[in-house]
Amino acid sequence: MTNPQDNLQEKASSYTGQIIKALSGFYYVEETETKEIFTTRARGQFRNTQTTPLVGDFVEFTATNTKEGTVMKILPRYSEMVRPAVANVDVALLVASVTEPQIQPKLLDRFLVYLESVNVEPVIYFSKLDLAKEKDHDQIKFFIDTYTNVGYKVIVSSSLDEMLDKLKDIVRDHTMVVVGQSGVGKSTLLNRLLPGLDIETGEISTSLGRGRHTTRHTELHDIFGGKIADTPGFSSIDIDQLDKILLSNYFPEMRAIQDQCQFRGCTHIHEPKCAVKNALAAGEIAQTRYDSYLQIFEEIENAKPKY
Ligand SMILES: Nc1nc2c(ncn2[C@@H]2O[C@H](COP(=O)(O)OP(=O)(O)OP(=O)(O)O)[C@@H](O)[C@H]2O)c(=O)[nH]1
Ligand SMILES: [Mg+2]
Ligand SMILES: [Zn+2]
Incomplete structure (x- = not known):
């Protein structure tokens, strides 16, 4: 006693x-x-x-x-992320909405690179399929195919049961963060998965005259024997501190073939006999992905050193 x-x-x-x-x-x-x-x-x-x-x-x-x-x-720590600030996460569910806001491949790729660089496994979830117009369907299919071909798990479903099944397998005994641009539906998804949570979402409450609700903090919740966290949305991600020579390691489709480039330390930009550029020409690497690579590469090159 x-x-x-x-x-x-x-x-x-x-x-x-x-x-x-x-x-x-x-x-x-x-x-x-x-x-x-x-x-x-x-x-x-x-x-x-x-x-x-x-x-x-x-x-x-x-x-x-x-x-x-x-x-x-x-x-x-097993892993450490700066944005969102969270430790010991092994999987990140990267939410991208197919409309309102539209898929932004550059932003998606930047976040994928960031996750690869901090050793957190990305899983991509395309949200708001129900809002997609007929004319958007080809583009949506293109992105689903592109990221599936890269080797990422891509979840697309408007049915909650199907979504739950897929997520159960991914999150079981893991720690997952839900990340993505503001307004893509991260909190909405968590509320559907864990109805008891009742997280405030971006529904504009005209009756109360308040603005949009947006998530301001990161919080871990129990789910299927693992943990899952809602996080605040982002609109940009700072990755110019990465080493440009390592950048292609963070593009799985480049990482897989870069040993076949003629030059050691090939940047896959100007060099001849480059396996990456050959794969691009053959349509095995998506132009949007290569464009993202170039953009980030230049950004790293132009970054002022930080002390
Ligand atoms: N039609 C449709 N609307 C959705 C879906 N998911 C989310 N929304 C709506 O999109 C708006 C934003 O959703 P939130 O869940 O607050 O988005 P969030 O990603 O948590 O945003 P932040 O907290 O600001 O980062 C809300 O009005 C939701 O009702 C969906 O699958 N379909
Ligand atoms: Mg939110
Ligand atoms: Zn190369």
């Missing part, structure tokens, strides 16, 4: 857990064994180092019986 005196003295015990939400300087930590949520703050020393606790971090923390505590140590 615990002595009531202990409560009064707020004697802290040590625990481990995972940060499932970060908001206004507080870290909400799910304790490993009991799954209870503790409200914590980061120990002062974190502020003096470059390390900030992230959603997804496994941590050691101390806490009192009041479920309030202090993060003492961040355990080694």
Whole structure:
């Protein structure tokens, strides 16, 4: 039996857990064994180092019986993303809507490159198929085929049951983030998967005279034995700090054949006997993908060094 005196003295015990939400300087930590949520703050020393606790971090923390505590140590990360700021994710569901807003292949490719560079597996989900017009169908099919040929898992379905089945297999025992441009339907998808959540979505509420709801924080939820997080939308992604010589490694269709280029360290732009350019000419690599490669390559080249 615990002595009531202990409560009064707020004697802290040590625990481990995972940060499932970060908001206004507080870290909400799910304790490993009991799954209870503790409200914590980061120990002062974190502020003096470059390390900030992230959603997804496994941590050691101390806490009192009041479920309030202090993060003492961040355990080694399996992966780390800056945008959204989240750790230990293995799969990212990249949502792109086929209309309102239209598919933006350049933005999609940039985010794919980013995910490849941080070692998070992308799965692409095309949303809002129900809004697509007849005339859009060829274009939508083109993008589905393009990304499937690259080797990515592509999910397209307007039926919830089918979607649930596909996602169950992907997320089981994994940690997944739902990412994509603002307004593509990330929160809507999560609400359909986990109806109890009731996340606010972009429905414009004219009656209340408020603007669009947009997601402002990242939060992990339990799903099918794994975890899934809704995240705020983005409209651009900074990748000019990547090494341009490594860039083709982040395009799986280039990575697979670049050993066959004549020149070691081939940039697949000006060199002769380039396997990538041959594949492009043969229609095995999509022009939109190669254009994205060129655009990012130039952007890295033109980037001012950052100190
Ligand atoms: N017709 C249709 N509308 C959708 C679909 N998915 C989302 N929407 C609508 O698109 C709007 C934006 O949806 P949200 O779920 O808030 O988008 P989000 O990606 O979470 O946006 P941010 O939080 O700003 O990043 C809302 O009005 C949704 O009702 C869909 O599959 N079909
Ligand atoms: Mg949202
Ligand atoms: Zn080449």
